[in-house]
Amino acid sequence: MTGNPALSLSIDLKAVAANYRIISSHLAEGATAAAVVKDDAYGLGMTECSRVLHQEGCRFFFVATLDEALAFRNNFPDWSVAVLHGFGGAQTSATGKVYIQNNLIPVLNTLHEVHLWQSAAADAESVQPAILHLDTGMHRLGLSPEEFRQFEQQRSGFSAIRFLYVMSHLACADEPEHALNETQWQNFYHTKTQLRDLPGCFANSAGIFYDPKFHFDLVRPGAALYGLQVSPRQPEMQPCIFLTAPILQIQNLKKGDAVGYGATWHSASDQTVLATIPLGYAHGYLRSCSSRENGNAFVYCHGIKCPVVGRVSMDLVTVDITAAAEQTKCGDMVEILGRHQTADTLAADAGTIGYEILTGLGKVAPRRYNEI
Numbered sequence: 139m140t141g142n143p144a145l146s147l148s149i150d151l152k153a154v155a156a157n158y159r160i161i162s163s164h165l166a167e168g169a170t171a172a173a174v175v176k177d178d179a180y181g182l183g184m185t186e187c188s189r190v191l192h193q194e195g196c197r198f199f200f201v202a203t204l205d206e207a208l209a210f211r212n213n214f215p216d217w218s219v220a221v222l223h224g225f226g227g228a229q230t231s232a233t234g235k236v237y238i239q240n241n242l243i244p245v246l247n248t249l250h251e252v253h254l255w256q257s258a259a260a261d262a263e264s265v266q267p268a269i270l271h272l273d274t275g276m277h278r279l280g281l282s283p284e285e286f287r288q289f290e291q292q293r294s295g296f297s298a299i300r301f302l303y304v305m306s307h308l309a310c311a312d313e314p315e316h317a318l319n320e321t322q323w324q325n326f327y328h329t330k331t332q333l334r335d336l337p338g339c340f341a342n343s344a345g346i347f348y349d350p351k352f353h354f355d356l357v358r359p360g361a362a363l364y365g366l367q368v369s370p371r372q373p374e375m376q377p378c379i380f381l382t383a384p385i386l387q388i389q390n391l392k393k394g395d396a397v398g399y400g401a402t403w404h405s406a407s408d409q410t411v412l413a414t415i416p417l418g419y420a421h422g423y424l425r426s427c428s429s430r431e432n433g434n435a436f437v438y439c440h441g442i443k444c445p446v447v448g449r450v451s452m453d454l455v456t457v458d459i460t461a462a463a464e465q466t467k468c469g470d471m472v473e474i475l476g477r478h479q480t481a482d483t484l485a486a487d488a489g490t491i492g493y494e495i496l497t498g499l500g501k502v503a504p505r506r507y508n509e510i
């Protein structure tokens with residue numbers, strides 16, 4: 139650290155906590171909220187976010203991979219954590235030993251994984267917890283209806299497994315009009331009935347705000363915790379991520395001057411003022427934020443909206459700050475995410491979703507917490 143102005147990513151953990159409270163206050167009676175903290179809590183920091191969520195009363199966590207779960211376990215010896223990718227494609231029950239040694243809960247996505255977990259638990263002469271994942275129409279992970287029929291027939295052979303939840307995942311909950319939502323709910327409800335009293339775990343963020351009948355016993359929000367607006371039915375969440383960058387250089391351009399790789403943008407006047415900031419696709423600022431014929435992304439310079447011009451490069455972005463030139467000098471900070479722009483609005487300009495912005499920008503170091 140040199141003390142020079144630098145790219146700065148701040149995470150507001152109080153906002154993460156507030157979002158957990160907002161979600162919890164919307165749940166149907168009997169339902170509680172887990173937290174999905176996979177991929178370093180969508181770039182906000184798994185350890186820091188998990189700690190504050192636990193303080194808010196969260197008692198169940200989901201990560202994607204076994205490695206993430208081991209990192210989680212390192213920090214939190216006792217908290218319940220389930221692994222969405224289950225055995226991760228492993229073909230032997232050796233992976234199961236790692237789960238058992240570390241007190242981790244696999245999400246079982248295939249009948250084969252159910253068998254692997256049964257043998258690992260039986261080998262350890264123990265009964266081990268698991269979550270059974272059914273595919274209700276997304277065709278990404280989970281037991282197919284045919285596999286579920288076989289599961290039911292073989293059920294008595296799984297005596298070393300204690301199923302905590304039956305879960306499924308929604309494909310279209312961010313589109314309330316989509317017919318697949320109701321179809322998936324029907325499939326889930328029907329299967330859950332066959333499993334008698336097994337608690338259900340169904341809704342992601344958008345599913346939570348879709349309809350209370352989607353809540354069952356445990357909901358699995360990720361995005362909403364981190365401030366994303368994923369559903370038109372969702373109340374306003376608190377933004378959690380603030381990113382600023384210093385201006386490295388300011389230039390006055392003449393009409394026709396070219397900017398950036400490929401010389402894709404040209405100054406339209408002799409008055410253009412251009413600023414260069416140390417941010418780029420290496421930090422997760424997407425190349426699709428570059429200026430194109432039909433649009434571009436923006437940054438805010440002293441609160442004034444300024445367009446990105448030319449191509450985003452690996453660690454530099456050029457911005458037309460003409461509108462803010464009078465009050466701006468080298469070293470001033472521009473806002474990429476913050477009071478004026480959320481991950482969702484930046485995502486819309488870049489042709490993607492807020493999830494990709496958050497997980498991408500999570501690579502910016504160092505992260506600071508609650509220093510906003």
Ligand SMILES: *Cc1c(COP(=O)(O)O)cnc(C)c1O
Pocket residue numbers: 174176222307341342343344358359360361362368
């Ligand atoms: C990532 C994920 C979630 C969280 O989804 P959000 O849309 O971020 O709330 C829930 N369930 C599964 C299976 C996931 O993969």
